[in-house]
Amino acid sequence: MQQGFNFINRCLFDLDDYSAEEIMYILEAAKGMKEINLREYKKIPTLRGKTVCTLFVENSTRTRMSFELAANRLSADVVSFQESISAIQKGESLQDTVYTLNAMGIDLYVIRHSSPGSPQLVHKYSKKPVINAGDGRHAHPTQALLDIFSIWEKMGSLQGLKITIVGDILNSRVVRSNLIGMKKLGAQVTVCGPRTLMPGQMEEVYGCKVEYDLKTALKDADCVMGLRMQLERQTEGLFPSLEEYTKHYVLSKDTIKWAKKDALIMHPGPMNRGVEILPEIADSSQSIITEQVANGVAVRMALLFLILGGKA
């Protein structure tokens, strides 16, 4: 492979598995894939004969569709395993599930699971490359890659950018993976949210800034990402009401003024309009939220292509 990079049969558990140069290489590859997605006939034969399994022990429609589209467009065969209709519901262990699937000749697993570390287990049992499509609150590296791709595409580089991520940091795997990746590419990241939704020792672990005040957090931001605020955190006693949360942390016309003019507005979806972000911002010209989704397919195509050794 060019420039001495070798992605073949590697896993993607999180972005710390890849160097800054390797991440850049993936982004370049994704750019090429994005072009394919704009064609009338969105399919290339490069992974013909390879079988990808989307093993979704936790339900997620959009991420699974994104991966399956990516695999289909590269002509891989895709089989889908879903929690709600699967043997895991009947008490089968992940180990036995993977042994069973492996016997059917899977070449690559894409796993979504509520338990942190489960992609590592799938690799341990299958000895096949595994892409983490979200493991609990731990990591969601393909989301981070598509976020980084989206910023890179607009800004040319992440070096020196100030990126502010606002919301439920505690429960966000998206934040954790983004913090690793964005820092590798030279961005300064600030995370912001109420203290009850902020994990401990963030500065020490990620080298990011932590702010509890939205105005301070948004100051000079080149890029602002909102996170989904879930109502169940209220019943968990982490904050009193969505209304009070919104009052302090919503991304709106008024609050976004604190960031740089024309700062990029992002959100990993699904959005709670009116809670963490107002439509006036989500649908504004600064927003790249729907482009993120399109880029997700391209980034996942690039990863599948590189890991399964597709021929250009």
Place this chain on the structure above:
Amino acid sequence: MKKLIKNGTVYYQGAFSPKDILIEDDKVAAIKDRIDEPADEVYEAQGKYVFPGFVDLHCHLRDPGQTYKEDIVTGTKAAAKGGFTTICAMPNTEPVVDNIASVEYLERRAKDLGFCKVRVIGAITKHLEGKEISEMATMQEGGIVAVSDDGHCVQNAKLMLNCMKYAGNFGLPVIIHAEDYNLAGKGQIHSGKIATQLGLSTIPPLAEEVIIARDIMLAENTKCRLHIAHVSSAYALELIRQAKDKGLPVTCEVTPHHLTLNEEACVKFDTNTKCKPPLRSEKDRLALLEALKSGLIDCIATDHAPHADYEKELEFDRAPFGINGFEAAFASLFTLLVDKGYLTLERLIDALTAAPAKVLGLKAGVIEEGLPADLTVADLKETITLTAENMLSKSKNTPWLNIPLKGKIVTTFCDGKITWQAETQNG
């Protein structure tokens, strides 16, 4: 039957010196610088250390009810291999040891089949449910040495007050597993940087500390003997220090894993590092080590908690809590603490023998003429490597699997009988 142990370096009256030990039947008949009288068997201990048999205040034998994890035979064999001659079994079996019949069953099984002496700990509350006081006094007639709801924690302070009053009435020590269920929640690991990094939910030190603070206050109020199991945090030690300074009847123990590992051990999602309380920060670990040295922590207890492979071979947050303790205890402590110069061998041995015996008033843990011949012989220059094949415990859930450790228990004598004899080149 006379056995003579020649030329060992013996831990005797708080110090190491070259001694010969004469065993007559099940007792130590003589201990002198040199014994030349004829014996039926001579055990050559040149170059080896002879300790009092180790005493463990805290283990789970899983018998009855969970014998797929461990049973009396495999559990006591593993204990003997680890150098233990007296172990105290926690009552969280199926059924729970909360009645005299269960106590007698265990006592009898251990006597008939055991490779070490098993002392029984009864439940504080019936079925460990934290609702009604168990029949402690009746169980005491059956031989229990303490009560504990280990693995569980009585959440209701009023009930705990009554349990401690009642236990105190019969002179039974109460051993607590300190865990506030609301603060611990569905937590998996310590609330430190590894939890932040891995996105695992947390068991903060507070979960343990608020219960320790509460139960120290209850001990002061009731005068009941309180023993705090597996202390893990620096602030918990501060609370215990205050209690001891006041002269309250409070003691505590620490596990080998909390002394030798910290939260970093969990970073690869190894479920064999998952335990309660969780492995904490390096700062906490160092505080535990200091407290062990100073005597603030009274003793070491393994919290031997076997779980079957298929139970641990799961996603981290679905696997059970617990570490298999007997076979790695001495070697891990010797290798990481004594051999590296952080702890004296004397204190380590004391904390594994006389100190735990003193906590529960057990007649064990010292080598003396006329006392049972419970002896552990170790070769501190030899290494062991525990493997799934050579472990005697039914379960293999130790973070030390396949890791070479220095300090091999070569022979264990319990009541004068050899209960463990290492083959050369064996783990």
